[in-house]
Amino acid sequence: MTSQTPQPAEPRSYAGIISDRISGWLYGLPGETCDFTIQNIRIPIPAEHFAQSTTTTTTTGSSSDKSTIELAAILYQPLIRSKEGKGQPPLGTVLVRSPYGLDYPLAVGHARVYAARGYQVLLSACRGTAGSSGADFTPALDDVADGSATALWMRRQAWYTGRWAMLGGSYLAWAQWATASAALRELKALCILVGPHDWAAYTFGTGAMNPDMVSWVGAMAALERGAAWLPPPFHMSWHRDRMARDLRADGGGSLMQGMQQYIGSELPAWFRAFVTGEMDLPVCTEVLGMVEGVAVLIVAGWADTFLDQSMTQYRELSRRGQTVGLTIGPWGHMSSQGGQSRVELLQWLDRYLAPEDAEVKAKLEPRKAPVRIFDMGRKEWLEMEAWDDSNATSEQWFLEAQGKLTQSVATPEAQSTESSFEFDPRDPTPTIGASTLNYQAGKLDDDSSLAARKDVLSFTTEPLEQDVRVQGAPVVSLFHITSHPYADLSVRVSNVEANGVSHNISEGYRRLNELGQGLDAGTEARPIELVLSTCVHTFRTGTRIRVIVAGGSHSKYVRNTGSGEDMMHGTEVRSVTHTVRHGGSAASSLMLPVVA
Structure with missing residues (x-):
């Protein structure tokens, strides 16, 4: 036809x-x-x-x-x-x-x-x-x-x-940015649900590889072969553990071989070229400055894997004076596209696409505020005229010996101490409760077992005597040494309930060797600053704040083999010892953006 x-x-x-x-x-x-x-x-x-x-x-x-x-x-x-x-x-x-x-x-x-x-x-x-x-x-x-x-x-x-508009989530949100970059005439609204505008930054922005795209390519390949009886998000969740094993390449193979084993067929030519750096995928950052006159709704989730890019989109559009709405709920990637988002999406169309004399406008309830944010600690929605964390006060907490997190440096200058752990790429620190593309991501998983592992350092406060409301991106500064330069850092902030159960609130990751921050053995420690993901969370009275430092989070990020070989083709593995200094002039710390 x-x-x-x-x-x-x-x-x-x-x-x-x-x-x-x-x-x-x-x-x-x-x-x-x-x-x-x-x-x-x-x-x-x-x-x-x-x-x-x-x-x-x-x-x-x-x-x-x-x-x-x-x-x-x-x-x-x-x-x-x-x-x-x-x-x-x-x-x-x-x-x-x-x-x-x-x-x-x-x-x-x-x-x-x-x-x-x-x-x-x-x-x-x-x-x-x-x-x-x-x-x-x-x-x-x-x-x-x-x-x-x-x-x-x-x-x-x-x-x-x-008059026309676009809507959709995830890849369908990317397609909106791509279309709007070249076709703006008569476009009135975009409804962006948990979508990226820069695939390369999402996949390699930390220096390590985020294998969500591997998981997605595997799901799409199975769909094309007729071998997938589940839609892609469910397929990705179902096979997440298998992907972690395949990408670990226990048999001595390379990451490239592990990806091919997981996908179950020859890697698509475009994907091979992308991961080896032979080809760049389009970036739609410029469109954020081109959509003048287009009303943009951005919906995200605190556990969504594209949260950072959603915040970038909002900040840039807001900075340019665009009409932009932002909703961030207690959701993961899939749940961000659920019922409440659909209601807001329809209201956005009624408000900005429907003709001025349309009956739906007369019935439309005004949006309470341009920005709607869910406080994960208080379990309540906050209404804001704009996202603004500039009025936050930096509250410093120090990572001390014996796993303590305190608001004052307990270790004097003359007694500066250190804590160490070993990261073994043959048994990499697993991902627990992190944001990924799979269907189950977004649940507030209990990450208490992560804090108990031998290959992490955990620092926890005493029960809080008053609420601490955090709004913005926590920053961790570590005085840190590795036994050799080829290492990763994974840091998260968690909320520990009175019963001991903890849930992650914010996280960050960096490949040190890729970003020039590796330290040779014996080198004096220097601070490595890691900006974590944006959050709005009230740590309630009686709960505790926890910082977890690890050398990996496999398979949210592909493990560092420690060898310094090419990421895609290297096969040698080597353990690395991480050392964090406490006290004195080498006081590792957490900075929380706290608001009243």
Whole structure:
């Protein structure tokens, strides 16, 4: 079926109506306002557009001369009637671009529930997925060219409403930034749910490799082979332990071999080129300064793996005076895309995409504040006009001998002491309760077992005599020595309840050898400053604050082999001893941004 002979629009089935209404109820959305039709279409991408793509593989489009490729898509058109029974136009057009197919469950939360509330939705598959023509799916590489071409084609159609927006989470959020970077005309709103704008910074920004993309590529490869009976997020969670084993390469293999073993087939050419530094993925940082006049909603979770990039997006848009909303809830990557987010997303469309005279605007409750933040300690929502941690007071806590965390230096200058642990890459310190892409991430996992391990240092306060509310990014300064330069540092701050159970609040990671911070044996300790992830958390009276220092967090980050060999191809492993100094002029400490 070509773009010149589109299939006719079809009505919703009775089963679809029931499913959509149950889904809307589960999301907490207001009731449906209309029915809608469903039409399978093909979107032509002319050669002048896909020639701009960074892929170099030959297309296999359905056109005989292969001068275009075609993207599979579904158009959801609402059937709106006035009180007099006259047909009414949609409230606006929403474009959604996805690599995960066009069927259930994705279509429900990204298209059908909005079509049933007055919005026309064009749900388009990415190149090489869901029946779209073109080369194999190459994440990020084609999204700028294909997204802008799709937007241009959409705006030329008779059914286009003259105003459009985009929505979606994770990769679908990335696709919004990519499309907006080249197609801004008549764009009114973006709804960014837990999405990145810079894949390289996310994967290699610490100097070590975050293997979430390995897990994701494995899930997508299984999906393409028909070997995945679970959607990608569930597949990634199900196979997380296996990935940790494969990337550890216990048999003496390299990381490259371990990745191939996990994925179960030859590594995709684009992925091999990306991880070896032969090719860069597109970066959409510049678009943050280009979306003038576009209202942007950013939704994140305190346990989401893209939290840092979400904060960067908000800060840059806010700095430029853009219309931007920020919601950060007690969620992980998947739960950030749940019911409450869907409610805020619909309200954002009603506020910024729907016409000024639309009935939905009269019924719309005003957003209480541009910024809504969940305090993980008090378990309550905070409403703010803007995110501002500049008024926070730096409260210093010192890492002392015998695992103590105190507000004064207990060890005098003449009695400066040290604590040590050994990191063994053959048995790397495991990831417990950290943010990843898998479905289960986001639970407040008990990380008490991590503090009890021999390959970490743990420093804990006495029970607090008053609440301590932290808002911002904690900073840890360690006077630190390693037995040889090739080492990593993993630091987290946890909340310890009165019953001894602890949960991580903020974390940071750095590969020392990659960033020039390695210290040879015998070298005098110097401070290494590590900025942890942003948080809002009230440590309640009677709880304790804990700092955990480790040499790894496998498999949130791929272990450091300690050999200094190439990250991808090295096979030698070598243990490293970490030493942290206390007291005197070498007083390792934690700085907490505390607000009243």
